[in-house]
Amino acid sequence: MAACTPVTAEIIERDDGYIATGSEPGLYFREYKDWSPLERRAIAYANGRVLDIGCGAGRHSLYLQRKGFVVTSIDRSPGAIKVCKLRGVKNALVRSVSQLDKFKPASFDTILMFGNNFGLFASAKGVRTILKKMSRITSESGRIIAAIRNPYMTRDENHLQYHQLNKRRGRMGGQIRMRVRFEKSIGPWFDYLLVSPEELQSLLVDTDWRVERFIDGKKVSYVAVLVKNRSRLSPSKRGGQQSQQQS
Numbered sequence: 001m002a003a004c005t006p007v008t009a010e011i012i013e014r015d016d017g018y019i020a021t022g023s024e025p026g027l028y029f030r031e032y033k034d035w036s037p038l039e040r041r042a043i044a045y046a047n048g049r050v051l052d053i054g055c056g057a058g059r060h061s062l063y064l065q066r067k068g069f070v071v072t073s074i075d076r077s078p079g080a081i082k083v084c085k086l087r088g089v090k091n092a093l094v095r096s097v098s099q100l101d102k103f104k105p106a107s108f109d110t111i112l113m114f115g116n117n118f119g120l121f122a123s124a125k126g127v128r129t130i131l132k133k134m135s136r137i138t139s140e141s142g143r144i145i146a147a148i149r150n151p152y153m154t155r156d157e158n159h160l161q162y163h164q165l166n167k168r169r170g171r172m173g174g175q176i177r178m179r180v181r182f183e184k185s186i187g188p189w190f191d192y193l194l195v196s197p198e199e200l201q202s203l204l205v206d207t208d209w210r211v212e213r214f215i216d217g218k219k220v221s222y223v224a225v226l227v228k229n230r231s232r233l234s235p236s237k238r239g240g241q242q243s244q245q246q247s
Contacts, residue, residue, distance in 0.1 A: 015177035015189065016165060018158050022180065028057035035059075038147075038216055039114060042223040045145050048109025051137070053097055054117040058084035065090060072108070097121075100133040107137050111144045116221070118146040119192040123175055126193070127203045135208040135228070144209065144226040150174075151194035153220045172199065200224055 010022035032040065043060065046069065052061045055073035057080065064071050065088070073089050075081055076096040084092040095102065097120045111134055113120070121127045134144060151159065151174030163173035174194030180187045195203065197217045204210055208229055215223040 011181040058089040113146040118148040122191040
């Protein structure tokens with residue numbers, strides 16, 4: 001009998017003891033033709049200079065590079081960035097979402113957060129803190145394309161009970177405390193934020209951003225395209241961004 005290649009996947013462990021399998025490694029290497037229809041629709045909204053946050057193995061960055069976009073790819077994992085460079089990503093950096101202030105003002109026109117990477121905002125406070133950084137490093141016409149998962153579209157009692165536990169702890173229902181295991185490796189605990197479209201709208205109140213459109217907004221997995229709320233940008237800020245773009 002011929003030997004079979006084992007199929008492996010990451011293991012997600014939640015702080016209430018719930019265990020689930022995550023994505024298979026092959027997902028991070030898929031070519032455009034094998035992407036989900038949602039991803040293929042959403043990537044069409046990218047324009048200008050792109051920052052790919054949580055780039056993984058670089059599949060979205062590589063696609064945009066081939067289309068002629070100037071892309072900067074970041075991931076907190078040195079291993080992921082090493083893989084990106086080996087696969088041909090031109091500008092890949094080991095950098096977390098909390099380190100966005102290392103970029104110069106108005107450096108990007110599009111911020112890409114695929115792979116449900118909206119979760120990297122971690123909490124309601126994190127959304128406001130990081131959105132401020134994103135406003136600074138994007139042009140006046142900047143946009144964020146964020147893939148999100150709606151945690152409430154479930155009937156699983158394990159998840160419903162966790163939502164209630166979170167609310168008792170003063171957290172958002174879909175604010176997950178989790179860690180990732182793969183083979184013998186165990187990562188640190190971290191927060192990961194899942195929100196409904198309605199919660200997202202509320203989180204954006206009094207920020208520099210607004211929802212331009214939802215893609216598949218009534219499904220479990222959806223994409224939000226956020227653009228600058230120009231009425232909140234002061235004349236000096238708008239002028240500063242314009243001069244940055246012209247320099």
